[in-house]
Amino acid sequence: MTHLVIQSGKRLTGLCRVPGDKSISHRAVMFAAIADGVSIVRNFLDGGDCRATIGVMRGLGVQVEERSPTELAIHGRGLDGLQEPTDFLNCVNSGTTIRLMSGLLAGQRFTSFLTGTPQIRRRPMGRIVKPLRQMGAVIVGRQDGNYAPLGLGASTLRGLEYTLPVASAQVKSCLLLAGMYAHGLTVIRQPGPARDHTERMLAAMGAPIAVYGDTIHSERPSAPLAPLHIDVPGDISSAAFLLVAGAVVPDSRITIAGVGVNPTRTGIITALQEMGAAITFSNQRIQSGEPVADLTVATSDLHGATFGGEQIVTMIDELPVLAVAATQAKGRTVIRDAGELRVKETDRIASTVTELRKMGARIEPTDDGFIVEGPTRLMGGPVESQGDHRLAMATTVAALIAHGPTTVYGAEVTADSFPGFESTLQALGASLEIHGTPAESIHA
DSSP states (O other), X not given: OXXXXXXXXXXXXXXXXXXXOHHHHHHHHHHXXXXXXXXXXXXXXXXXXXXXXXXXXXXXXXXXXXXETTEEEEEOOOTTOOOOOSSOEEOTTOHHHHHHHHHHHTTSSSOEEEEOOHHHHTSOOHHHHHHHHHTTOEEEEHHHHTEEEEEEEOOOEEOOEEEOSSOOHHHHHHHHHHHTTEESOEEEEOSSOOOOHXXXXXXXXXXXEEEETTEEEEOOOSSOOOOOEEEOOBOHHHHHHHHHHHHHSTTOEEEEEEEEOOTTTTHHHHHHHHTTOEEEEEEEEEETTEEEEEXXXXXXXXXXXXEOTHHHHTTGGGHHHHHHHHHTSBEEEXXXXXXXXXXXXXXXXXXXXXXXXXXXXXXXXXXXXXXXXXXXXXXXXXXXXXXXXXXXXXXXXXXXTSBSOEEEETGGGGGGTOTTHHHHHHHTTOEEEXXXXXXXXXXX
Protein backbone atom coordinates (compact mmCIF):
# COMPACT_ATOMS: atom_id res chain seq x y z
CA MET A 1 0.00 0.00 0.00
CA THR A 2 1.15 3.51 -0.81
CA HIS A 3 0.42 6.87 0.72
CA LEU A 4 1.44 10.31 -0.44
CA VAL A 5 2.50 13.22 1.75
CA ILE A 6 1.97 16.55 0.00
CA GLN A 7 3.13 20.00 1.12
CA SER A 8 1.59 23.05 -0.53
CA GLY A 9 3.35 26.31 -1.39
CA LYS A 10 5.29 25.19 -4.45
CA ARG A 11 4.39 26.56 -7.87
CA LEU A 12 4.06 24.22 -10.82
CA THR A 13 5.95 24.97 -14.02
CA GLY A 14 7.24 23.14 -17.05
CA LEU A 15 6.38 20.80 -19.92
CA CYS A 16 5.02 17.32 -19.34
CA ARG A 17 3.09 14.49 -20.95
CA VAL A 18 0.34 12.23 -19.70
CA PRO A 19 -0.02 8.49 -20.40
CA GLY A 20 -1.95 7.18 -23.38
CA ASP A 21 -5.72 7.50 -23.45
CA LYS A 22 -7.38 4.80 -21.39
CA SER A 23 -10.50 4.45 -23.54
CA ILE A 24 -8.51 4.20 -26.77
CA SER A 25 -5.98 1.78 -25.26
CA HIS A 26 -8.75 -0.63 -24.20
CA ARG A 27 -10.36 -0.53 -27.61
CA ALA A 28 -7.10 -0.87 -29.52
CA VAL A 29 -6.34 -4.20 -27.82
CA MET A 30 -9.88 -5.58 -28.24
CA PHE A 31 -10.33 -4.54 -31.85
CA ALA A 32 -6.83 -5.58 -32.90
CA ALA A 33 -7.61 -9.05 -31.53
CA ILE A 34 -10.36 -9.58 -34.12
CA ALA A 35 -8.41 -8.03 -37.02
CA ASP A 36 -6.64 -10.05 -39.70
CA GLY A 37 -2.92 -9.51 -39.12
CA VAL A 38 -0.57 -7.88 -36.65
CA SER A 39 -1.51 -4.52 -35.11
CA ILE A 40 0.99 -2.14 -33.53
CA VAL A 41 -0.18 0.01 -30.63
CA ARG A 42 2.21 2.69 -29.36
CA ASN A 43 1.80 4.86 -26.24
CA PHE A 44 -0.49 2.20 -24.78
CA LEU A 45 -1.65 3.02 -21.26
CA ASP A 46 0.38 0.71 -19.03
CA GLY A 47 -2.18 0.85 -16.22
CA GLY A 48 -4.10 -1.71 -14.23
CA ASP A 49 -7.41 -1.39 -16.09
CA CYS A 50 -5.90 -1.70 -19.58
CA ARG A 51 -3.73 -4.60 -18.46
CA ALA A 52 -6.95 -6.33 -17.46
CA THR A 53 -8.04 -6.12 -21.09
CA ILE A 54 -4.73 -7.66 -22.20
CA GLY A 55 -5.28 -10.52 -19.75
CA VAL A 56 -8.80 -11.16 -21.03
CA MET A 57 -7.66 -11.24 -24.66
CA ARG A 58 -4.85 -13.65 -23.81
CA GLY A 59 -7.45 -15.84 -22.14
CA LEU A 60 -9.22 -15.95 -25.51
CA GLY A 61 -6.10 -17.18 -27.30
CA VAL A 62 -4.82 -13.84 -28.58
CA GLN A 63 -1.04 -13.32 -28.68
CA VAL A 64 -0.18 -9.92 -27.23
CA GLU A 65 3.54 -9.21 -27.61
CA GLU A 66 4.87 -6.53 -25.26
CA ARG A 67 7.76 -4.84 -27.06
CA SER A 68 7.88 -2.34 -24.19
CA PRO A 69 5.44 -1.42 -21.41
CA THR A 70 3.79 1.04 -23.82
CA GLU A 71 4.22 -0.66 -27.22
CA LEU A 72 2.26 -3.76 -28.15
CA ALA A 73 2.16 -6.04 -31.15
CA ILE A 74 -1.20 -7.81 -31.22
CA HIS A 75 -1.60 -10.85 -33.44
CA GLY A 76 -5.20 -10.68 -34.61
CA ARG A 77 -7.16 -13.90 -34.94
CA GLY A 78 -9.90 -12.57 -37.21
CA LEU A 79 -13.55 -11.96 -36.46
CA ASP A 80 -14.29 -15.62 -35.72
CA GLY A 81 -10.88 -16.68 -34.42
CA LEU A 82 -11.23 -16.19 -30.66
CA GLN A 83 -10.85 -19.41 -28.67
CA GLU A 84 -13.05 -20.71 -25.89
CA PRO A 85 -11.39 -19.77 -22.57
CA THR A 86 -10.44 -22.49 -20.11
CA ASP A 87 -11.06 -20.29 -17.07
CA PHE A 88 -13.05 -17.27 -15.95
CA LEU A 89 -11.98 -14.07 -17.74
CA ASN A 90 -10.89 -11.64 -15.04
CA CYS A 91 -11.75 -8.03 -15.86
CA VAL A 92 -10.20 -7.06 -12.51
CA ASN A 93 -11.55 -3.55 -11.76
CA SER A 94 -12.28 -2.35 -15.29
CA GLY A 95 -15.86 -1.44 -16.18
CA THR A 96 -14.84 -0.77 -19.78
CA THR A 97 -13.39 -4.26 -20.10
CA ILE A 98 -16.39 -6.15 -18.77
CA ARG A 99 -18.99 -4.12 -20.66
CA LEU A 100 -17.27 -4.05 -24.05
CA MET A 101 -16.18 -7.68 -23.81
CA SER A 102 -19.79 -8.68 -23.11
CA GLY A 103 -20.71 -7.30 -26.52
CA LEU A 104 -17.74 -8.95 -28.21
CA LEU A 105 -18.42 -12.34 -26.62
CA ALA A 106 -22.24 -12.35 -26.85
CA GLY A 107 -22.23 -13.68 -30.43
CA GLN A 108 -19.42 -16.22 -30.17
CA ARG A 109 -19.85 -19.94 -30.72
CA PHE A 110 -18.57 -20.84 -27.27
CA THR A 111 -19.29 -20.15 -23.61
CA SER A 112 -17.34 -17.64 -21.55
CA PHE A 113 -17.52 -16.15 -18.07
CA LEU A 114 -16.59 -12.58 -17.08
CA THR A 115 -15.82 -11.57 -13.52
CA GLY A 116 -13.67 -9.12 -11.56
CA THR A 117 -13.01 -7.55 -8.18
CA PRO A 118 -15.74 -7.10 -5.55
CA GLN A 119 -15.95 -3.50 -6.80
CA ILE A 120 -16.70 -4.55 -10.37
CA ARG A 121 -19.21 -7.14 -9.15
CA ARG A 122 -21.16 -4.29 -7.50
CA ARG A 123 -21.43 -2.24 -10.71
CA PRO A 124 -24.67 -2.47 -12.72
CA MET A 125 -24.65 -4.69 -15.81
CA GLY A 126 -28.37 -4.75 -16.56
CA ARG A 127 -27.90 -1.80 -18.92
CA ILE A 128 -25.99 -4.05 -21.33
CA VAL A 129 -27.58 -7.39 -20.51
CA LYS A 130 -31.12 -6.27 -21.37
CA PRO A 131 -30.43 -5.14 -24.97
CA LEU A 132 -28.00 -8.02 -25.58
CA ARG A 133 -30.75 -10.46 -24.62
CA GLN A 134 -33.07 -8.66 -27.06
CA MET A 135 -30.47 -9.50 -29.73
CA GLY A 136 -30.69 -13.18 -28.77
CA ALA A 137 -27.73 -13.41 -26.42
CA VAL A 138 -27.78 -16.09 -23.75
CA ILE A 139 -26.54 -14.39 -20.57
CA VAL A 140 -26.75 -15.36 -16.92
CA GLY A 141 -25.57 -13.42 -13.91
CA ARG A 142 -26.40 -12.49 -10.37
CA GLN A 143 -29.84 -10.96 -9.85
CA ASP A 144 -30.98 -11.94 -13.33
CA GLY A 145 -27.87 -10.59 -15.00
CA ASN A 146 -27.79 -7.25 -13.26
CA TYR A 147 -24.41 -8.00 -11.67
CA ALA A 148 -21.27 -9.96 -12.53
CA PRO A 149 -20.07 -12.64 -12.75
CA LEU A 150 -21.67 -12.91 -16.18
CA GLY A 151 -21.89 -16.12 -18.17
CA LEU A 152 -22.34 -15.81 -21.94
CA GLY A 153 -23.44 -18.89 -23.86
CA ALA A 154 -23.03 -19.66 -27.54
CA SER A 155 -25.62 -17.52 -29.32
CA THR A 156 -26.94 -16.54 -32.71
CA LEU A 157 -27.59 -12.81 -32.64
CA ARG A 158 -30.00 -10.72 -34.67
CA GLY A 159 -29.83 -7.01 -35.37
CA LEU A 160 -31.49 -4.58 -33.00
CA GLU A 161 -32.91 -1.07 -33.04
CA TYR A 162 -32.24 0.41 -29.62
CA THR A 163 -32.43 3.84 -28.05
CA LEU A 164 -30.04 4.33 -25.15
CA PRO A 165 -31.84 5.58 -22.02
CA VAL A 166 -28.81 7.80 -21.31
CA ALA A 167 -25.78 8.58 -23.43
CA SER A 168 -23.15 5.95 -22.60
CA ALA A 169 -20.06 5.11 -24.62
CA GLN A 170 -19.70 1.75 -22.89
CA VAL A 171 -23.25 0.58 -23.63
CA LYS A 172 -23.12 1.95 -27.18
CA SER A 173 -19.78 0.23 -27.85
CA CYS A 174 -21.00 -3.06 -26.37
CA LEU A 175 -23.98 -3.13 -28.72
CA LEU A 176 -21.99 -2.04 -31.78
CA LEU A 177 -19.56 -4.91 -31.18
CA ALA A 178 -22.43 -7.36 -30.77
CA GLY A 179 -23.91 -5.96 -33.99
CA MET A 180 -20.80 -7.10 -35.87
CA TYR A 181 -21.78 -10.70 -35.02
CA ALA A 182 -25.50 -10.31 -35.70
CA HIS A 183 -27.70 -11.11 -38.68
CA GLY A 184 -29.10 -7.87 -40.02
CA LEU A 185 -28.56 -4.23 -39.12
CA THR A 186 -28.06 -2.94 -35.60
CA VAL A 187 -29.19 0.66 -35.08
CA ILE A 188 -28.20 2.52 -31.91
CA ARG A 189 -29.71 5.89 -31.09
CA GLN A 190 -28.14 7.97 -28.34
CA PRO A 191 -29.88 10.90 -26.61
CA GLY A 192 -26.76 13.04 -26.75
CA PRO A 193 -23.04 12.88 -27.50
CA ALA A 194 -20.86 10.18 -25.92
CA ARG A 195 -17.21 9.43 -26.69
CA ASP A 196 -16.91 8.07 -30.21
CA HIS A 197 -13.58 6.22 -30.19
CA THR A 198 -15.28 2.92 -31.08
CA GLU A 199 -16.87 4.32 -34.21
CA ARG A 200 -13.67 6.04 -35.35
CA MET A 201 -11.44 3.02 -34.79
CA LEU A 202 -13.70 0.33 -36.24
CA ALA A 203 -14.44 2.45 -39.31
CA ALA A 204 -10.69 2.91 -39.86
CA MET A 205 -10.34 -0.89 -39.79
CA GLY A 206 -12.96 -1.28 -42.50
CA ALA A 207 -15.91 -2.31 -40.35
CA PRO A 208 -19.37 -1.33 -41.66
CA ILE A 209 -19.98 1.32 -39.01
CA ALA A 210 -21.96 4.37 -40.14
CA VAL A 211 -22.72 7.49 -38.11
CA TYR A 212 -25.72 9.71 -38.82
CA GLY A 213 -25.73 12.39 -36.14
CA ASP A 214 -26.70 10.63 -32.91
CA THR A 215 -27.62 7.39 -34.72
CA ILE A 216 -25.03 4.70 -35.41
CA HIS A 217 -25.42 1.61 -37.61
CA SER A 218 -23.41 -1.60 -37.23
CA GLU A 219 -23.48 -4.89 -39.12
CA ARG A 220 -21.32 -7.91 -39.76
CA PRO A 221 -18.24 -7.12 -41.88
CA SER A 222 -18.13 -8.76 -45.31
CA ALA A 223 -14.31 -8.65 -45.36
CA PRO A 224 -11.59 -9.15 -42.72
CA LEU A 225 -10.84 -6.18 -40.50
CA ALA A 226 -7.56 -4.42 -41.26
CA PRO A 227 -4.95 -4.37 -38.48
CA LEU A 228 -4.29 -1.18 -36.55
CA HIS A 229 -1.19 0.97 -36.47
CA ILE A 230 -1.95 3.54 -33.84
CA ASP A 231 -0.17 6.08 -31.67
CA VAL A 232 -2.51 6.56 -28.72
CA PRO A 233 -2.96 10.25 -27.78
CA GLY A 234 -2.42 11.44 -24.22
CA ASP A 235 -5.47 10.93 -22.02
CA ILE A 236 -7.48 14.09 -21.46
CA SER A 237 -8.99 12.56 -18.33
CA SER A 238 -5.47 12.35 -16.85
CA ALA A 239 -4.57 15.80 -18.17
CA ALA A 240 -7.59 17.21 -16.31
CA PHE A 241 -5.84 16.81 -12.95
CA LEU A 242 -2.87 18.81 -14.18
CA LEU A 243 -5.11 21.44 -15.78
CA VAL A 244 -6.89 22.03 -12.48
CA ALA A 245 -3.60 22.03 -10.58
CA GLY A 246 -2.14 24.60 -12.96
CA ALA A 247 -5.23 26.79 -12.66
CA VAL A 248 -5.43 26.83 -8.84
CA VAL A 249 -1.80 26.64 -7.62
CA PRO A 250 -0.40 30.20 -7.39
CA ASP A 251 2.21 31.38 -9.93
CA SER A 252 1.92 28.23 -12.04
CA ARG A 253 2.16 27.60 -15.76
CA ILE A 254 2.09 24.10 -17.26
CA THR A 255 2.13 22.79 -20.83
CA ILE A 256 0.84 19.26 -21.41
CA ALA A 257 1.98 17.91 -24.78
CA GLY A 258 0.11 15.59 -27.10
CA VAL A 259 -3.30 15.43 -25.41
CA GLY A 260 -6.28 13.92 -27.21
CA VAL A 261 -8.92 16.61 -27.73
CA ASN A 262 -11.70 14.55 -29.27
CA PRO A 263 -14.77 16.84 -29.04
CA THR A 264 -16.72 14.14 -27.20
CA ARG A 265 -14.13 14.35 -24.39
CA THR A 266 -13.33 18.07 -23.99
CA GLY A 267 -16.16 19.01 -21.63
CA ILE A 268 -13.68 19.51 -18.79
CA ILE A 269 -11.72 22.09 -20.78
CA THR A 270 -14.89 23.96 -21.72
CA ALA A 271 -16.06 23.87 -18.09
CA LEU A 272 -12.78 25.18 -16.71
CA GLN A 273 -12.67 27.93 -19.33
CA GLU A 274 -16.24 28.88 -18.44
CA MET A 275 -15.05 29.24 -14.84
CA GLY A 276 -12.27 31.55 -16.01
CA ALA A 277 -9.33 29.17 -16.40
CA ALA A 278 -6.62 30.37 -18.80
CA ILE A 279 -6.23 27.31 -21.04
CA THR A 280 -4.87 27.57 -24.57
CA PHE A 281 -4.41 25.08 -27.44
CA SER A 282 -1.34 24.88 -29.66
CA ASN A 283 0.17 22.49 -32.22
CA GLN A 284 -3.25 21.11 -33.12
CA ARG A 285 -3.13 18.06 -35.39
CA ILE A 286 -4.69 14.70 -36.25
CA GLN A 287 -2.90 11.64 -34.85
CA SER A 288 -4.10 8.15 -35.75
CA GLY A 289 -7.52 9.56 -36.59
CA GLU A 290 -7.90 11.49 -33.34
CA PRO A 291 -7.53 15.27 -32.81
CA VAL A 292 -4.52 16.10 -30.62
CA ALA A 293 -3.12 19.35 -29.18
CA ASP A 294 -0.67 20.74 -26.64
CA LEU A 295 -2.51 22.38 -23.74
CA THR A 296 -1.15 25.24 -21.65
CA VAL A 297 -2.74 26.36 -18.39
CA ALA A 298 -1.79 29.21 -16.06
CA THR A 299 -2.97 30.27 -12.62
CA SER A 300 -6.41 31.83 -12.96
CA ASP A 301 -9.10 33.66 -11.00
CA LEU A 302 -11.99 31.22 -11.09
CA HIS A 303 -15.69 31.89 -10.57
CA GLY A 304 -18.57 29.53 -9.97
CA ALA A 305 -20.74 28.12 -12.76
CA THR A 306 -23.51 25.59 -13.34
CA PHE A 307 -22.98 22.43 -15.38
CA GLY A 308 -25.51 19.85 -16.51
CA GLY A 309 -27.18 18.21 -19.47
CA GLU A 310 -25.18 16.89 -22.41
CA GLN A 311 -21.93 18.47 -21.22
CA ILE A 312 -21.81 16.11 -18.23
CA VAL A 313 -21.33 13.06 -20.46
CA THR A 314 -18.23 14.67 -21.99
CA MET A 315 -16.54 15.06 -18.59
CA ILE A 316 -18.11 12.47 -16.29
CA ASP A 317 -14.75 11.04 -15.15
CA GLU A 318 -13.33 14.51 -14.44
CA LEU A 319 -16.08 15.74 -12.10
CA PRO A 320 -14.23 14.96 -8.83
CA VAL A 321 -11.34 17.23 -9.83
CA LEU A 322 -13.77 19.84 -11.18
CA ALA A 323 -15.16 19.92 -7.64
CA VAL A 324 -11.64 20.72 -6.41
CA ALA A 325 -11.47 23.65 -8.84
CA ALA A 326 -14.86 24.79 -7.56
CA THR A 327 -13.52 25.03 -4.00
CA GLN A 328 -11.24 27.83 -5.24
CA ALA A 329 -13.83 29.58 -7.42
CA LYS A 330 -15.69 32.68 -6.28
CA GLY A 331 -19.35 31.88 -5.74
CA ARG A 332 -21.43 28.76 -6.20
CA THR A 333 -20.71 25.88 -8.57
CA VAL A 334 -23.52 23.43 -9.30
CA ILE A 335 -22.99 20.05 -10.99
CA ARG A 336 -26.20 18.22 -11.89
CA ASP A 337 -27.39 15.40 -14.17
CA ALA A 338 -24.39 13.35 -13.01
CA GLY A 339 -26.18 10.44 -11.39
CA GLU A 340 -23.82 8.08 -13.26
CA LEU A 341 -21.21 9.03 -10.66
CA ARG A 342 -23.13 6.89 -8.16
CA VAL A 343 -22.10 3.68 -9.96
CA LYS A 344 -18.44 4.27 -10.77
CA GLU A 345 -15.51 2.65 -8.89
CA THR A 346 -17.09 4.22 -5.83
CA ASP A 347 -20.21 6.30 -5.37
CA ARG A 348 -18.21 9.30 -6.57
CA ILE A 349 -20.75 11.81 -5.36
CA ALA A 350 -20.57 10.50 -1.80
CA SER A 351 -16.82 9.82 -1.81
CA THR A 352 -15.88 13.20 -3.33
CA VAL A 353 -18.03 15.02 -0.78
CA THR A 354 -16.67 12.95 2.12
CA GLU A 355 -13.00 13.44 1.32
CA LEU A 356 -13.15 17.13 0.34
CA ARG A 357 -15.16 17.93 3.48
CA LYS A 358 -12.27 16.48 5.50
CA MET A 359 -10.17 19.29 4.00
CA GLY A 360 -12.72 21.97 4.83
CA ALA A 361 -14.53 22.22 1.50
CA ARG A 362 -18.05 23.57 1.55
CA ILE A 363 -19.61 20.92 -0.65
CA GLU A 364 -23.09 19.42 -0.47
CA PRO A 365 -24.26 16.26 -2.23
CA THR A 366 -27.41 16.11 -4.33
CA ASP A 367 -29.12 13.11 -5.88
CA ASP A 368 -27.30 13.68 -9.17
CA GLY A 369 -24.28 15.82 -8.35
CA PHE A 370 -23.04 18.35 -5.83
CA ILE A 371 -23.01 22.04 -4.94
CA VAL A 372 -19.76 23.75 -3.99
CA GLU A 373 -19.38 27.18 -2.35
CA GLY A 374 -16.06 28.97 -2.82
CA PRO A 375 -13.48 30.12 -2.47
CA THR A 376 -12.51 28.01 0.52
CA ARG A 377 -9.25 27.79 2.46
CA LEU A 378 -8.56 24.05 2.36
CA MET A 379 -6.73 22.44 5.28
CA GLY A 380 -4.28 19.56 5.09
CA GLY A 381 -4.89 16.28 6.87
CA PRO A 382 -5.50 12.59 6.22
CA VAL A 383 -7.74 11.61 3.30
CA GLU A 384 -8.54 8.26 1.65
CA SER A 385 -8.63 7.18 -1.97
CA GLN A 386 -11.45 4.72 -1.14
CA GLY A 387 -9.91 2.50 -3.82
CA ASP A 388 -10.77 5.02 -6.55
CA HIS A 389 -7.93 6.26 -8.77
CA ARG A 390 -9.67 9.50 -9.72
CA LEU A 391 -10.50 10.36 -6.12
CA ALA A 392 -6.87 9.72 -5.13
CA MET A 393 -5.67 12.17 -7.77
CA ALA A 394 -8.37 14.75 -7.03
CA THR A 395 -7.46 14.88 -3.34
CA THR A 396 -3.78 15.12 -4.26
CA VAL A 397 -4.55 18.20 -6.39
CA ALA A 398 -6.53 19.66 -3.48
CA ALA A 399 -3.53 19.04 -1.22
CA LEU A 400 -1.35 21.24 -3.46
CA ILE A 401 -3.30 24.29 -2.23
CA ALA A 402 -4.15 23.14 1.30
CA HIS A 403 -2.66 24.74 4.41
CA GLY A 404 -0.47 22.19 6.12
CA PRO A 405 0.59 18.72 4.98
CA THR A 406 -1.92 16.27 3.51
CA THR A 407 -1.60 12.49 3.48
CA VAL A 408 -3.48 10.58 0.77
CA TYR A 409 -3.85 6.95 1.81
CA GLY A 410 -4.35 4.16 -0.73
CA ALA A 411 -2.64 6.18 -3.46
CA GLU A 412 -1.35 3.13 -5.35
CA VAL A 413 -4.62 3.10 -7.29
CA THR A 414 -3.49 6.14 -9.31
CA ALA A 415 -1.66 3.62 -11.52
CA ASP A 416 -5.03 2.33 -12.76
CA SER A 417 -5.20 5.26 -15.18
CA PHE A 418 -2.16 7.52 -14.63
CA PRO A 419 1.02 5.56 -13.92
CA GLY A 420 3.64 8.14 -13.06
CA PHE A 421 1.15 10.67 -11.68
CA GLU A 422 3.24 11.36 -8.59
CA SER A 423 6.55 11.67 -10.44
CA THR A 424 4.93 13.98 -13.02
CA LEU A 425 3.83 16.35 -10.24
CA GLN A 426 7.27 16.18 -8.65
CA ALA A 427 8.93 17.07 -11.97
CA LEU A 428 6.64 20.11 -12.23
CA GLY A 429 7.79 21.28 -8.81
CA ALA A 430 5.30 19.81 -6.35
CA SER A 431 6.51 18.90 -2.87
CA LEU A 432 5.32 15.31 -2.75
CA GLU A 433 6.73 12.25 -1.01
CA ILE A 434 5.81 8.64 -1.76
CA HIS A 435 5.72 6.24 1.17
CA GLY A 436 5.19 2.50 1.16
CA THR A 437 5.16 0.25 -1.89
CA PRO A 438 5.94 2.11 -5.13
CA ALA A 439 2.76 3.12 -6.96
CA GLU A 440 1.66 -0.04 -8.69
CA SER A 441 -2.02 -0.66 -8.96
CA ILE A 442 -3.41 -3.24 -6.53
CA HIS A 443 -5.71 -4.14 -9.44
CA ALA A 444 -2.90 -4.81 -11.94
